[in-house]
Every structure is written in C-alpha cells, then in structure tokens.
Amino acid sequence: MNPLVAPEAAAHPLAGLTALSVNLNKVALLRNTRHLGIPSVLRAAQLVLEAGAQGITVHPRPDERHIRGSDVHELAAMLREQWPQVEYNIEGNPLQNLMDFVRAVRPHQATFVPDSESQFTSDHGWNLPADADTLRPLIAECHTLGVRVSLFMDPLPEAMAHARALGADRVELYTETWASSFGTSRQAEVGAAFEATAKAALAAGLGVNAGHDLNRDNLAEFLRLAPGTAEVSIGHALIADALELGYAETVRAYLTCIHQASQST
Ligand SMILES: CC(=O)[C@@H](O)[C@H](O)COP(=O)(O)O
Numbered sequence: 110m111n112p113l114v115a116p117e118a119a120a121h122p123l124a125g126l127t128a129l130s131v132n133l134n135k136v137a138l139l140r141n142t143r144h145l146g147i148p149s150v151l152r153a154a155q156l157v158l159e160a161g162a163q164g165i166t167v168h169p170r171p172d173e174r175h176i177r178g179s180d181v182h183e184l185a186a187m188l189r190e191q192w193p194q195v196e197y198n199i200e201g202n203p204l205q206n207l208m209d210f211v212r213a214v215r216p217h218q219a220t221f222v223p224d225s226e227s228q229f230t231s232d233h234g235w236n237l238p239a240d241a242d243t244l245r246p247l248i249a250e251c252h253t254l255g256v257r258v259s260l261f262m263d264p265l266p267e268a269m270a271h272a273r274a275l276g277a278d279r280v281e282l283y284t285e286t287w288a289s290s291f292g293t294s295r296q297a298e299v300g301a302a303f304e305a306t307a308k309a310a311l312a313a314g315l316g317v318n319a320g321h322d323l324n325r326d327n328l329a330e331f332l333r334l335a336p337g338t339a340e341v342s343i344g345h346a347l348i349a350d351a352l353e354l355g356y357a358e359t360v361r362a363y364l365t366c367i368h369q370a371s372q373s374t
C-alpha cells in the first residue's frame with residue numbers, strides 16, 4: 110500500500126505524538142456470535158478514524174475466532190480508498206497465515222507474533238537469537254513488498270540488538286506485565302524494565318511500538334517511561350470502553366492520555 114517508511118532512527122518518534130492504532134479483533138468477536146453482520150468491523154474502523162485514531166490493527170488468527178480473512182481485505186480496500194494516510198497493521202505468526210495477508214494486502218506494517226494456532230491470546234514475544242534464522246528471510250520478504258516489520262517482544266533490553274540485526278524496523282513491546290503490575294508494588298520494577306528496553310531499542314536503531322492490555326488507566330504512565338514510543342495498538346480495553354462510552358468518546362479519551370503523557374516528558 111505504501112512504500113516502507115524511512116529508517117525508524119531517522120524519524121525520531123518524539124518529533125510527533127505516539128500514534129493510536131485501534132485493534133478491531135473484539136468487534137469481530139462479537140459480530141461472529143450471530144449471522145447478522147453487526148457490530149460492523151468496517152463501521153467501527155470508520156468511527157474510530159473519524160474520532161482521530163491514526164491506525165487500524167487486526168490479528169487474523171488461523172481459526173478466525175474474530176478477524177476473518179474477508180475482514181482483512183475489506184479493511185484494506187476501505188483504508189486505501191477512504192483513509193490512505195492511515196496506517197494498517199496486520200499482526201500474526203509469519204510461520205502460519207500472516208505472510209499470505211502481507212503478500213496480498215501489503216499493509217504499512219506487519220507485526221510478527223509467535224502465537225500457536227490455538228493460543229488463548231498473545232502471551233510472549235520472540236526468542237532471539239534462537240528464532241533469528243527463521244525470521245530473517247521473512248523480514249526480508251516483507252521489505253521487498255514495502256512492508257515495515259515489527260517484532261512482538263518481551264521487555265528484554267539485551268534482545269533489542271538481536272532484533273535490529275535481523276532487519277526488523279520496530280519492536281512491539283508486549284505490555285501485559287506492565288498492565289498487571291500497574292498500581293501494585295511491582296510497578297516500578299516492571300516499569301524500569303520497559304524503560305530500559307525502549308531505550309535499548311531506540312539505541313539499536315529500532316522504532317518502538319507497544320501493546321497488549323493497555324488501557325485508559327495505565328497508558329499515560331507507560332508512555333512517560335517510554336516517551337519514544339511510535340505507536341500503541343490497543344483493542345480489548347478500548348472496545349470494552351466503547352461499549353460504555355461509544356467509539357468517538359473512547360478514542361478521544363485515549364488520545365487525551367497520549368497527549369497528557371507527551372506534556373510531561
Ligand atoms: C499481539 C497482541 O498482543 C494482540 O494484538 C493480539 O491481537 C491479541 O489477540 P486477541 O485479541 O485474540 O486476544
């Protein structure tokens with residue numbers, strides 16, 4: 110869809126605010142419980158983008174429990190025609206079905222996630238350098254297609270240089286431990302690991318994304334610890350909030366969290 114953006118280190122994310130990419134998995138999950146086509150994934154995308162979200166993320170798992178292949182292609186067409194400036198991020202395991210979508214759709218970004226086919230949810234990052242030989246050619250193929258690659262990673266500073274050596278453009282920090290420690294006695298310790306990992310990633314020339322269990326309570330503090338974060342992809346909590354507040358008010362609330370964090374770094 111769009112050429113690979115310039116190397117991440119050249120366009121320091123602090124130059125702009127962290128982008129909000131809304132993950133639509135849970136809209137599709139609810140839609141799939143009846144044969145009525147509602148709630149609409151496309152309408153959800155339209156409404157969150159109209160409210161100011163800068164990206165759309167989907168994770169089309171092989172069992173199609175939520176996002177289906179048809180959703181991936183319909184969203185690609187809609188973004189291409191109506192929202193060409195909006196980032197399309199497709200997540201998945203490149204050793205399963207992700208590469209077929211990357212080849213067909215050529216999203217702005219592919220996020221490689223080491224999930225098994227039946228996994229309940231994403232719960233760990235890649236094991237580097239052990240997974241390096243498997244990932245390197247797939248990253249290279251994405252680059253020939255003009256697709257940026259982000260590797261889903263645990264907050265391990267020592268793994269960042271390995272990610273860059275593979276050719277990854279960004280890492281996505283898996284933030285479940287941040288979310289589960291937030292507000293507890295472990296928050297400072299866990300936060301320090303994310304702060305160090307984000308710094309190590311930027312120092313290695315990687316862009317920094319983040320996601321999983323981020324919400325309106327824990328987002329701003331996370332971004333204060335990792336001010337160079339280029340993109341947060343948020344789905345579960347944001348869609349849950351939207352059930353109460355509506356898409357537009359919810360997106361504005363998350364954008365406010367991002368803006369507030371940028372004011373204090
Ligand atoms: C990779 C990640 O942490 C999430 O983006 C993932 O998409 C969550 O998957 P489920 O929505 O299926 O829990």
Ligand SMILES: NCC(=O)COP(=O)(O)O
Pocket residue numbers: 132166200281319320321322323342343344345346347
């Ligand atoms: N990569 C994280 C994502 O897209 C959404 O994760 P969550 O907010 O649904 O936990």
